[in-house]
Amino acid sequence: MDNAEVAKLLYEMAYMLEFKGENVFKIKAYQKAARHIEELEEDLNVLCKKDDLAHIPGVGEAIEAKIKEMLETGTFMAYEELRHTIPEKIEEITAVQGIGPRTAYLLYTKLGVKDLKGLLRAAEEHRIRRIPGMGVKMEENVLIAAKRQFAEGNTGRFPLGLALPIAEEISRKLVDGELIREVQIAGSIRRWKETVGDIDLIACSNEPERAIEAFTLMDNVQEILEKGTTKGSVIYKEHIQVDMRIVKDDSFGSLLQHFTGSKDHNVKLRNIALAKGLHLSEYGLKNVETGEQMPFSAEEQQYEMLGLQFIPPELREDRGEIEAAMQRKIPRLIEIGDIKGDLHVHSNWSDGRNTIKEMALAARALGYEYIAITDHSGSSRIASGLSEKRLMEHVKEIEQLNASIDGIRILSGTECDILPNGTLDYGDDLLEQLDIVVVAVHGAVEQDSKTMTKRIVTALENEHVHILAHPTGRKFGKRLPFEMDMKKIMEAALEFGKVLEINSSPQRLDLNGNYAMMAMEMGIKLAINTDAHSPDQFANIRYGVGTARRAWVKPADVVNTLDLKELCKLLGIP
DNA sequence: GCCGTTTTCGGCCCGACTGTTTTCAGTCG
Structure with a gap:
């Protein structure tokens, strides 16, 4: 079993x-262990052999x-024993908005509801309202939510590249300078997590209720889930949930910190606060003894008050950042x-849309010192690869x-295909020019792990190769990562002095944060x-930099932070 | 079930919103 499979069983x-109504702390203990195992870099099997499992938080x-x-x-x-006492498809029911494990348990024991179909039937036949503690309103809400669930299936998480532009669009719409002065994107988007469950926004307003009203009345709102005095929650286009919290200026930093998360990061911060006799919430710090409330308008002050250096959002995952x-x-x-x-840039010589000159001038306008034009090689026929x-x-x-052209150096390059047997699409005589x-x-992306690993390692052995692009090949919603042994590939990259790419395309983010961290710790550039x-598409650089920041990457770890002179030295060109 | 800069036992993060409630449980983040 690998780490992900173990984590899944623990979840x-x-x-x-939870369904059985067990002690909540026991439940949380299993979830916490599962979360840490999921984020673990080392293989559990290896840790087990070293008798090191107990060191996992x-x-x-x-x-x-x-x-x-x-x-x-x-x-x-324990898992097998419990499994037989619980209906198989019960997760279909708790996936419905507003139904948690306790309600699911009631529905199961009182009405025999075992799956989504049964839930719909129970609601339509008005049997839910007869359960003590539930009513007509509950039944109506269940019916709406269950129908939506039935129509869409389980939507799960969204790629960052979809969620971030929507979050920015909403922010632009809402800020009017009067009712709403400022909107900030929080949550996992602000942490640049590669997939996000929902969009979290926070805003500043002196009239919170009117601001929430405006939020729920936006175009593209498909459904209002919640509408309170400081918080609203809606389903927006693409079926993505958007939550909005409103505060006044003085506690904006505290709220931003709270809603940026992650959950584990915040829990640890609160424990640190408690040890200092302070109580931490989205309203800031409170002295437990005197009851004095200390709101913070900026996050930095709040971290400072807890005796901590400011922690960038991308690091807030309880992976050692608090200790650091x-x-x-x-x-x-x-x-x-x-x-x-x-x-890594394309032009209309292969499948790009613009001329080399246009790309170079655009890069110059961004303040870049250089740009490599790396059009596809011959075997990429679909991409009009170059003969x-x-x-x-x-x-x-x-x-x-x-x-x-002044002010920018264009490097002549290629994005050369690694052929199925590991040789390159161009001969050495061409590559060296x-x-x-x-x-x-x-191509040939379906190879087994052994073949694919050997294929890539062989390519990295070539003395003319500088960079391995989008190493795992994954594309959100389209293609899983190649079957490959990443550790071996990284060892080869290290041995032969090759650079690994963090591809910033929001469809790719490849290497991802975890692999980037692994590479950096091994000393790979x-x-x-x-x-x-x-x-x-040059603007996509923010996704790559966000991914790198999640991996604790510093400027010195990245070759394209070098100035032109240093880069040429590295590449061995005049 | 985990864990320890008051603790090896007795805690375990915190608050908003909703619905069905006369005081709170469940859900969510």
């Missing part, structure tokens, strides 16, 4: 205990034994302003442009590129 265990004696059992047998007794902040050891993370050029002859013409054109060689897997096919 299911928690879920079943949230894993004590009992859960440690269950993990060992799982690694040996693929499951554990106590010792003032949070590093200066990479920022968009550190990026001095883009090393060897066209590639040489491409190099000539770039030479001429460099002679005529280029300034920069980016390689990537495009990274490149944060956009893979832009038109000038507007």
Whole structure:
């Protein structure tokens, strides 16, 4: 079993205990252990051999034994015993908005509701209103929510690249300078998590109720879930849930901190506060003894008051950032302003939309010192890959442009296909004439792990190769990562001095945050590129930088923070 | 079930909103 499978079983265990009405702290213990295992970098099997399982936060004696059992047998007794007492599809019911485990349990024991169909039937036949503690309103809400659930299926999480633009669109709409002075995106979007469950917004207003009213009346609101005096919640277009909290200026920082999360980060902060005799909530810090409330207009002050260095949102996952902040050891993370050029860019010579010149001028306007034009190689027919002859013409054109354009250096490059057997699409004689060689897997993506790993490692052995682009090949909602042994590939990258890309395209984010952290800790250099096919796509750099920041990446870890001179030295070109 | 800068037992983060309630449980984030 791998880490994800173990975590899944622990989550299911928690879920079943919850359904049964078990002690809530026991349930939380299972969830906490599962969360930490999910985020773990090391393989549980390896940790188990080293007898190191108990060092995982949230894993004590009992859960440690269950993990060992799982690694040996693929499951554990307590889980199997409980599983048989619970209807199989019960999660369909708790997935319905407003129904949690306790209500699901009531529906099951009182009405025999076992799945979504049964729930719909019970609501339509007005049987729900007869349960003590439930009423007509509840029944109506269940009916609406269950029908929506039935129509859409389980939507789950949204890619950041979908959620962030929607969040920005809503923010722009709402800020009018009078009723609503400021809107900030919080939650997992602000932490640049690669997928998000919903959109969390916070806003400043002196008239909270009117502001919430305006929020629920926006265009594209499909349904209002909640409408209170400080909080509103709606279903917006694309069926994404949007939550809005409103405060006055003086506690804006406290609220922003609270709603940025993560949950684990906040829980730990509150415990630190309690140890200092302070009580932390979205309204700021409160002295437990005197009851004096201290709201903060900026997050920095609140962290300072807790004796902590400011922690950037991307790090707030309870993965050691709080301990680092106590010792003032949070590093200066990479920022968009550190990026001095883009090393993976397409033009209309292959599947890009613009000329090389247009791309170069757009990059110059962003303040970049250099840009590598890396059009596709010949075997990428769909992407109009360049034949060897066209590639040489491409190099000539770039030479001429460099002679005529000031203020930016265009590097001649390629995004060369790694063929199924690991050889490259162009011969060494051609590759050595280029300034920069980016390689990537495009075709034959269904290979087994052993073949794919060998294929990529073989490509990395080539002395002319500089960068491996979008290493895992995953695309949100379209393609899973290749079957491959990432550890071996990283070891090869390290050995042969190759750079791994963080591809900033919101469909990719590849390497992702976890792999980027792994690479950085091994000492592998990274490149944060956009893979832009038109000038507007240069703006995607923020996704790559956000992903890198989640991995604690510093400017020195990234080759395209080098200035032109240093970069040329690295590439061995004049 | 986990955990310890008051604790190896007795705590365990905090608050808004809703519905069905005369004081609160369940859900959600």
